[in-house]
Amino acid sequence: MKISHGLLFALSTMLLVSCSDGDDQPTYESCSIPDTNNKLFSLLQDKYFWNEELPAKINPEAYESIGHALYNLRNEKDRFSFTMTREEYDDYANSVFFGYGFGHQVNSAGDGLTIRYVFEDGSAAKNGLRRGDVITKVGDVLVSDFIQQNTGTSVDWTVLFGPNVEGHYVDVTFKKPTGEVSVATFTKGSIVANTVMAAETKSLTINGQDKTVAYMVFDSFKESSQTEFNTAFEQFDNVDEMILDLRYNSGGVISTANQLSTQIAGRNVDDEIFVSYKYNQKQSDNNEDILFTLGKGIKQLDLDRLVVLTTETSCSASELVINALSPFIDVTVVGDTTCGKPIGMRPEEVCEHVVFAINFQTHNAAGFGDYFDGLPADCAVAENVTGDWGDENDPLLAEGLSYLANNQCSSQSVAYSKSLTKNKKRKDVSVKEMMLHKDML
Structure with a gap:
């Protein structure tokens, strides 16, 4: 199939690779981890851009997941191939995300979260948060204290901002570049992202x-x-x-x-x-x-x-x-x-996963x-x-x-x-x- 409309992450021309028989693929009885890994390898042999550099065969039980298998089979030039769940893919394709709707980074002083972007549909944007603002307090907790307590660890921001539950809300204090301080209640929910x-x-x-x-x-x-x-x-x-x-x-x-x-x-x-x-x-x-x-x-x-x-x-x-x-x-x-x-890659469905392998x-x-x-x-x-x-x-x-x-x-x-x-x-x-x-x- 020619990709006349040229899709890098091809949202409209997905080729399906299910757990059923295929003319050019072996048949497996289930979508167990080894079966899924075998189906991935068959797909790569046929369509991976560097297919000629793949091993002649694999031990499908050597990989704990399809993502682990793909990571270990990637060519050295390939820093990009990955897998996601079907649910993740559907949300991405529909521009649906979940949360308050802002991207962040710890500021240089280590005492706040600098806002990198906000989505218009999110609660944060609707309550006045903008790129360049700095969140200094969440509920009764100073962001500086939370950062200091989590130095050297992978920070779990849900501890501070709450679980990914529809309707969860929290009071957020943030400072504008002008120095103006605002306090607003942010509520978590599904967001259709503007691009x-x-x-x-x-x-x-x-x-x-x-x-x-x-x-x-x-x-x-x-x-x-x-x-x-x-x-x-x-x-x-x-x-x-x-x-x-x-x-x-x-x-x-x-x-x-x-x-x-x-x-x-x-x-x-x-x-x-x-x-x-x-x-x-x-x-x-x-x-x-x-x-x-x-x-x-x-x-x-x-x-x-x-x-x-x-x-x-x-x-x-x-x-x-x-x-x-x-x-x-x-x-x-x-x-x-x-x-x-x-x-680029054309996504392929392998059991309950969507594979983005370079094509x-x-x-x-x-x-x-x-x-x-x-x-x-x-x-x-x-x-x-x-x-x-x-x-x-x-x-x-x-x-x-x-x-x-x-x-x-x-x-x-x-x-x-x-x-x-x-x-x-x-x-x-x-x-x-x-x-x-x-x-x-």
């Missing part, structure tokens, strides 16, 4: 002329994003430049990445190749080129250049947008080197797709949460605006680049944790 976190325009003087810059923060490439783009792009009237913020975006549906790229570049990519798919030898009939297409998009900007904000968690379809557009428009990467995933590699129209070490930042900047989305004190956004105004990296970026350790080892990236927003409360 466009922010969309606005900014004014900038470039070569003595006033210009309008579109700024969009995008969290995950899902099918629902395709209509969210249209809502966001309605605000981008007569824009001259664009900054696309993909700093937390772990990837997703390739057809969504195609639509976004086409809406940005417009006439610059008419009838051009967006991506070329390369499969293993057994699946080489699926190799094909996909053209840029507007898909469900309405408005296109026809921009000649783009600034993309990235971190090490900018992955997969995020990198594909950068790589696909680079042969046709001027793309400048600001932030950190991306995660390094020029490969193909992607190349752009120029034939480039070898960025396993990530796409490097042209202007290197360390991320730091300074306020809500659009805060011009944000180091990544400030550098992006500076680059557009001056057509070169700032002196601060140049100095930071020289301080970085070259050829740093790429670490394992938990795409699953990013997809499921495991940092979310």
